[in-house]
Amino acid sequence: MITATQLVSFAMTLATADFAFLRTLVADHSGQRLAPRHVGMLEQRLAPIAGTAGLKDVSSLVRQLRRGDDSALSSQVVEAVAVNETSFFRDASVFESLAKGVLPQIVANNRNRKQLRIWCAACSSGQEPYSIAMLLADHFGHLHDWDIRITASDLCEKMIQRAQLGTFSSLEIARGLPTAQLLRHFDRRGAAWQAKPELRERIEFHRINLARPWPYLGQFDIVLARNVLLYFDQPTKQNILKRLRGAMRPDGYLVIGAAETLIGLCVPYQRKEIDDLVYYRPAAI
Numbered sequence: 229m230i231t232a233t234q235l236v237s238f239a240m241t242l243a244t245a246d247f248a249f250l251r252t253l254v255a256d257h258s259g260q261r262l263a264p265r266h267v268g269m270l271e272q273r274l275a276p277i278a279g280t281a282g283l284k285d286v287s288s289l290v291r292q293l294r295r296g297d298d299s300a301l302s303s304q305v306v307e308a309v310a311v312n313e314t315s316f317f318r319d320a321s322v323f324e325s326l327a328k329g330v331l332p333q334i335v336a337n338n339r340n341r342k343q344l345r346i347w348c349a350a351c352s353s354g355q356e357p358y359s360i361a362m363l364l365a366d367h368f369g370h371l372h373d374w375d376i377r378i379t380a381s382d383l384c385e386k387m388i389q390r391a392q393l394g395t396f397s398s399l400e401i402a403r404g405l406p407t408a409q410l411l412r413h414f415d416r417r418g419a420a421w422q423a424k425p426e427l428r429e430r431i432e433f434h435r436i437n438l439a440r441p442w443p444y445l446g447q448f449d450i451v452l453a454r455n456v457l458l459y460f461d462q463p464t465k466q467n468i469l470k471r472l473r474g475a476m477r478p479d480g481y482l483v484i485g486a487a488e489t490l491i492g493l494c495v496p497y498q499r500k501e502i503d504d505l506v507y508y509r510p511a512a513i
């Protein structure tokens with residue numbers, strides 16, 4: 229247990245050189261950019277890791293990391309600085325456009341193949357893939373003889389474990405999940421709610437670091453890379469987007485976050501719109 233006094237002493241120990249080291253470590257491992265304004269956040273999130281590892285403070289943690297022989301500790305640090313903010317049906321208009329515009333088009337195009345593949349490429353604790361699974365169950369229940377797979381992945385092992393369980397607190401449920409869908413797709417588990425088995429079975433979870441090469445997952449009709457690109461520098465973003473294109477069907481849809489843009493990047497996509505949704509279609513290289 230870390231006391232408030234220890235936290236204050238940790239907060240006072242992050243030297244410039246230590247910050248520079250952590251910034252490089254995080255960028256090398258996950259492509260995420262850290263700026264000087266993140267120092268407070270770093271201190272706050274790394275202090276408990278130092279404490280759990282039996283180290284005196286964040287400086288000692290950095291000293292340990294500098295030795296370069298503790299990859300588990302490095303991963304813990306990299307994962308601890310990730311922003312995992314998410315919610316059910318985040319940016320509701322995206323899900324409306326998927327249900328009314330994008331998916332009907334894909335269903336028409338794939339009617340002979342009867343196959344649908346969707347990848348949530350930075351799924352955090354799972355609200356996004358479960359929102360997609362509910363949308364499919366509620367609007368496309370007639371596709372019961374289709375081969376439908378939702379792939380969900382994230383950098384953080386802890387997030388993947390949580391997402392796999394499909395259990396959410398009342399607070400998380402209150403953020404975006406309408407009562408009718410809660411009652412239809414979730415079972416009560418004490419103070420929390422767990423997605424029903426048929427919803428969980430729809431989703432396949434993987435730990436994938438987008439900044440590094442990933443294994444072949446298939447060719448996707450829709451890739452959601454929402455609210456993750458903003459954490460990368462331009463070259464990393466460009467590299468990831470090029471590789472995501474390789475994971476998409478030629479007539480696939482890439483959806484990024486409302487606050488994200490591909491403007492200024494040299495990437496093989498064409499910007500398109502359907503209803504209120506901006507999406508990107510793979511272009512010839």
Ligand SMILES: C[S@@+](CC[C@H](N)C(=O)[O-])C[C@H]1O[C@@H](n2cnc3c(N)ncnc32)[C@H](O)[C@@H]1O
Nearest residue numbers: 258310312314350352383437438439454455456
């Ligand atoms: C802000 S959340 C977005 C979650 C969800 N897509 C949404 O829009 O609600 C960003 C997620 O990106 C993940 N992330 C950060 N860097 C990553 C990387 N290099 N590879 C894969 N996921 C990463 C974080 O762990 C975090 O869960």
